Amino acid sequence: MSLSEQAQQVFTPANMKFLMEGLMLTLWISLLAIVFSTFFGTILAVMRNGKNKFFKILAGIYIEIVRNVPNLLWIFVIFLIFKLKSVPAGVTSFTVFTSAALAEIIRGGLNGVPNGQVEAGKSQGFSDFQILTIIVLPQAIRKMLPAIISQFVTVIKDTSFLYSTIALQELFGSSQILMGKYYQAGQVFMLYGTVALIYFVINFVISQFSRKLSKSWANSLE
């Protein structure tokens, strides 16, 4: 079979639609995981930064344990022990470990704001809440938003684990299902190539955007 005939069999509208459905699920799960993780990550970061020793230690333990054990283990733990359905299990497991990663990013952002800024705010009679919302956060967000956005790339890449672990049909999973129909080297590599290209384009755009953002903000600060 010539390469163009092989391509005709691979790049059918039905196949492409199937891959796009997988892609939508990948993006949807990643988006939910990032949103939830930013929320829980902020709480963890504030806990670990705070004065209350108990919360500090608790957040520290959570962050260190989660960050020093592979994601794959957390996916199995969530799926096998809590017995959730695959989409909630996927979102939950990604939230579990991404929130630990984001907590450290957010903590770095908050700690990156010089202490003098807080003191200056206090000397001007701002309340603690005002200092946090008007002075610290706007500066901290500039420092941490690019890193939070680039964390998106990590999440999108790692959701590819979800097909082999919990049979969730995201982008990689859809490609694996289609792969079952093809056995010629050309066709198999066309499919691998297509999926790799889709991941690449999306992640490249996100990482470029995050890099631009951090550059433009780095210049405007100070």
Next chain:
Amino acid sequence: MSPFALERWQALFNDFGIFGKAFLYTLAISICALILALALGIIFGSMSASKNKFLKGVSRVYVELYQNIPLLIQFVVVYYGFPIVNEHLMLSAFWTAVLCVGLYHGAYISEVIRSGIEAVPRGQLEAAESQGFSYQESMRLIILPQAIRMIIPPLTNQVVNLIKNTSTIALIGGADLIFTAKSWSSGNLSFIPAFIAVGVLYFILCFPLATYGRKIEERNKDSYSI
């Protein structure tokens, strides 16, 4: 039987040899992949820190490709794809993991090394050259000693990620820690002890590294800022 029952832990300790073997397997992949990743990272990192536009471009392409495509795709292409093209291209799961994880983290380490070199102010190189040092000498004596301090914290971070990412091998059937935990626990219907044991083993490997990296980072902050 409770998932935490003592008998389950006894069963685990009886079979602990399997987990020990899996630990060594994970460790061996990590070490081999780390050697490859460091070699690639140093080569491509110094290429992208050089002035040559072509070398910079090559390094950029490598870094962007590997950072933006999931590791698992690289695994399946090498493990299932290559043998379809030519049967001599068949790699064992072990070497697939070493190759894929090595290439993947080589790209990250290359970025770490580039930004470490770039973080040393240009004035340092100019000052060195104005004092009659050659480019090689100023790199070796002035730029690199400063860059290495900047590089160590993100580098240890990458080593931790590398160790964690070797677990991708479980998805193609390599008998590493995660795979062993899963197959042992589904055989014994006893998930929690196996997952805890494996989690602890990874933690022992990763936590000291991560802590060391953070210490150096804090010391760098205190000592001086570049």
